[in-house]
Amino acid sequence: QVQLQESGPGLVKPSQTLSLTCTVSGGSISSGNYHWNWIRQPAGKGLEWIGRIYTSGTININPSLKSRVTTSVDTSKNQFSLKLRSVTAADTAVYFCARSLAGTVGYWGQGILVTVSS
Amino acid sequence: EIVMTQSPATLSVSPGERATLSCRASQSVSLNLAWYQQKPGQAPRLLIYDASTRASTRAPASTRATGIPARFSGSGSGTEFTLTISSLQSEDFAIYYCQQYNNWPWTFGQGTKVEIK
Numbered sequence: 001q002v003q004l005q006e007s008g009p010g011l012v013k014p015s016q017t018l019s020l021t022c023t024v025s026g027g028s029i030s031s032g033n034y035h036w037n038w039i040r041q042p043a044g045k046g047l048e049w050i051g052r053i054y055t056s057g058t059i060n061i062n063p064s065l066k067s068r069v070t071t072s073v074d075t076s077k078n079q080f081s082l083k084l085r086s087v088t089a090a091d092t093a094v095y096f097c098a099r100s101l102a103g104t105v106g107y108w109g110q111g112i113l114v115t116v117s118s
Numbered sequence: 119e120i121v122m123t124q125s126p127a128t129l130s131v132s133p134g135e136r137a138t139l140s141c142r143a144s145q146s147v148s149l150n151l152a153w154y155q156q157k158p159g160q161a162p163r164l165l166i167y168d169a170s171t172r173a174s175t176r177a178p179a180s181t182r183a184t185g186i187p188a189r190f191s192g193s194g195s196g197t198e199f200t201l202t203i204s205s206l207q208s209e210d211f212a213i214y215y216c217q218q219y220n221n222w223p224w225t226f227g228q229g230t231k232v233e234i235k
Contacts, residue, residue, distance in 0.1 A: 047162065047215060047226040062223040096161055103219025104152040106173070108161035
């Protein structure tokens with residue numbers, strides 16, 4: 001059974017960079033026809049797809065965040081990562097990493113709350 | 119981007135009753151529509167994909183999810199979709215989201231909260 005676990009700082013200052021890593025266990029990040037995704041959810045609100053990456057390097061980022069987001073994959077560590085630059089309070093949310101197949105997410109991390117505050 | 123609109127925002131239902139949730143897309147998404155269930159403090163759980171396929175019908179090795187009860191069913195195509203829970207159980211009280219994966223960026227509806235009446 002594949003498992004995903006987010007890690008990173010829970011508090012980031014405004015204008016700084018939010019950096020998160022997702023570690024995949026129970027299977028190789030390189031196997032199968034999966035995308036590896038970042039999705040976020042502000043408290044009490046809905047879900048927003050940030051971006052997705054194939055291990056081949058193909059990346060799709062939500063246009064609303066494209067100027068601030070970088071995502072990458074490290075197959076040697078079975079991890080993928082997210083960087084969100086120039087954060088504001090509006091970026092405060094629970095961030096989920098997830099594995100998707102053909103556009104739908106079957107496996108999610110537990111989520112990590114990231115608060116943007118000075 | 120495609121805007122997904124769910125209705126109602128809140129649905130009050132008694133255990134054992136039927137619940138019908140709606141999702142409308144701002145443009146056609148064909149059959150590329152999924153439903154998720156989310157309980158407080160948890161990640162969403164995939165219930166339905168391709169508008170009407172319960173995740174448990176796929177082979178476990180490559181499935182997007184497993185173990186979805188048969189009381190959950192999905193229907194619709196194009197811009198209008200429905201999730202039906204035939205007989206609500208106590209564990210079904212949660213928030214339900216629809217999600218389109220026809221056009222990037224994939225987008226979710228704002229959710230329907232199913233609460234105990």
